[in-house]
Amino acid sequence: MAVQRPLTVCDVYDRFLKGEKMSESDWDYKIIPTNAAELKNKYKLDFGKNIVPEDKDMANRLFQAGMEMLVTTGFYNCDMKRVAKFTEEEIWEGIKKTPTSLVLGEYRDAVKFEPRRGNSSKKPVIQGGPTGAPVSEDVFVQVMQSYAQEAIVDTLVNGVMSTIEGRPATTNTPWEIKATMAELRALKEARVRANRPYMAI
Amino acid sequence: MLAGWAANGNIIMMEQMPIFGGYCGGVEETAICDTATHIASFAFLGANYHLDGPIHIRWGNTTSRETMQIAAHTAAAMDQNTDLLIANQYYPVAGPCTEMCLLETATQAISDTASGRELLSGSAAAKGVAMDKTTGMEARMMGEASKAAAGMAIEEVNPIIEALVSGYEKDYAKAPSGKRFQECYDVLSVKPKEEYLAVYESVVQKLRDLGLDIRN
Numbered sequence: 055m056a057v058q059r060p061l062t063v064c065d066v067y068d069r070f071l072k073g074e075k076m077s078e079s080d081w082d083y084k085i086i087p088t089n090a091a092e093l094k095n096k097y098k099l100d101f102g103k104n105i106v107p108e109d110k111d112m113a114n115r116l117f118q119a120g121m122e123m124l125v126t127t128g129f130y131n132c133d134m135k136r137v138a139k140f141t142e143e144e145i146w147e148g149i150k151k152t153p154t155s156l157v158l159g160e161y162r163d164a165v166k167f168e169p170r171r172g173n174s175s176k177k178p179v180i181q182g183g184p185t186g187a188p189v190s191e192d193v194f195v196q197v198m199q200s201y202a203q204e205a206i207v208d209t210l211v212n213g214v215m216s217t218i219e220g221r222p223a224t225t226n227t228p229w230e231i232k233a234t235m236a237e238l239r240a241l242k243e244a245r246v247r248a249n250r251p252y253m254a255i
Numbered sequence: 256m257l258a259g260w261a262a263n264g265n266i267i268m269m270e271q272m273p274i275f276g277g278y279c280g281g282v283e284e285t286a287i288c289d290t291a292t293h294i295a296s297f298a299f300l301g302a303n304y305h306l307d308g309p310i311h312i313r314w315g316n317t318t319s320r321e322t323m324q325i326a327a328h329t330a331a332a333m334d335q336n337t338d339l340l341i342a343n344q345y346y347p348v349a350g351p352c353t354e355m356c357l358l359e360t361a362t363q364a365i366s367d368t369a370s371g372r373e374l375l376s377g378s379a380a381a382k383g384v385a386m387d388k389t390t391g392m393e394a395r396m397m398g399e400a401s402k403a404a405a406g407m408a409i410e411e412v413n414p415i416i417e418a419l420v421s422g423y424e425k426d427y428a429k430a431p432s433g434k435r436f437q438e439c440y441d442v443l444s445v446k447p448k449e450e451y452l453a454v455y456e457s458v459v460q461k462l463r464d465l466g467l468d469i470r471n
Contacts, residue, residue, distance in 0.1 A: 200436070
């Protein structure tokens with residue numbers, strides 16, 4: 055059936071409000087493992103030894119299995135303890151609405167983020183950084199600069215500043231906000247030091 | 256937060272790290288769940304790109320045979336059926352200034368690139384949990400290995416990945432924790448030290464010997 059429009063965040067929230075109530079343990083221990091195992095058998099998925107698939111048909115079957123898993127099992131909201139379901143038509147409409155070409159960063163430091171389609175000779179975008187690993191406050195700028203100055207790096211991903219003014223950046227305290235703001239200032243300083251002031255962060 | 260970002264026109268990255276050996280089960284079952292959550296991120300959660308990161312329940316890394324297989328099959332499934340933008344992140348077991356860390360990073364970069372990922376994000380060396388054990392040199396390895404693997408035939412890539420992963424996977428329990436940023440770089444000038452450059456060169460040579468065309 056044709057969809058009314060692509061789902062918005064508010065539509066999805068409303069869908070969860072009406073979703074089936076379920077405990078997290080039922081979802082984790084029963085629903086997910088049972089349904090995933092059934093779909094593995096239904097779509098005859100056996101990856102064998104290859105890390106990267108050479109069998110295109112199997113990769114397509116995996117996509118179909120993933121789609122069926124999403125449509126039939128739904129999506130669990132841990133906070134609301136409810137499962138929302140979406141039709142395949144709604145899912146494709148959402149995919150259709152998603153941009154398939156982005157620009158990360160600005161001016162001379164911008165990089166195009168576009169589909170590669172298989173193992174294209176075009177390299178992926180290289181996002182350098184500690185990816186959430188803890189970094190000392192006193193070397194945070196230098197650590198981030200070490201990524202920003204690398205020729206092969208296109209964009210930055212930050213680490214976590216472990217303290218601010220020597221205090222732990224504890225979650226749900228003002229120190230957490232202060233540390234986050236300091237992280238952002240440090241990232242901007244790092245890319246300026248590397249002569250790439252408009253690199254995406 | 257999603258509602259605010261969407262209204263503001265921000266580029267939204269949605270991150271999800273399925274655990275191999277957890278609730279989902281084995282590699283195929285975890286890849287099914289990984290594919291489903293990739294699709295969900297775009298279809299109704301508003302993601303503009305998705306950051307994956309299948310992680311091993313025992314070793315806490317993304318560079319294991321099983322987690323790379325999950326990521327690569329999921330990437331190929333998404334790549335063959337959509338034009339959505341997909342990424343992966345890096346959690347090697349070993350820490351900076353060690354050959355094992357760079358070999359793990361290069362192996363995953365080759366796998367991610369060959370399976371069609373559009374963005375590589377990393378690297379959180381030493382499993383991303385040790386203070387100051389991440390440096391730009393690991394990102395250099397990730398990027399250069401990726402660049403060299405881009406465009407290679409999958410049939411050429413798989414034997415290289417196999418040779419690399421079978422070389423380091425036996426060492427997870429005794430993996431070197433590596434050195435801190437302050438030991439790897441001159442902190443004032445932010446230049447990597449000779450010791451790390453030598454380790455990097457050694458790994459590059461090993462990759463070249465396996466058939467990867469990494470250029471200086």
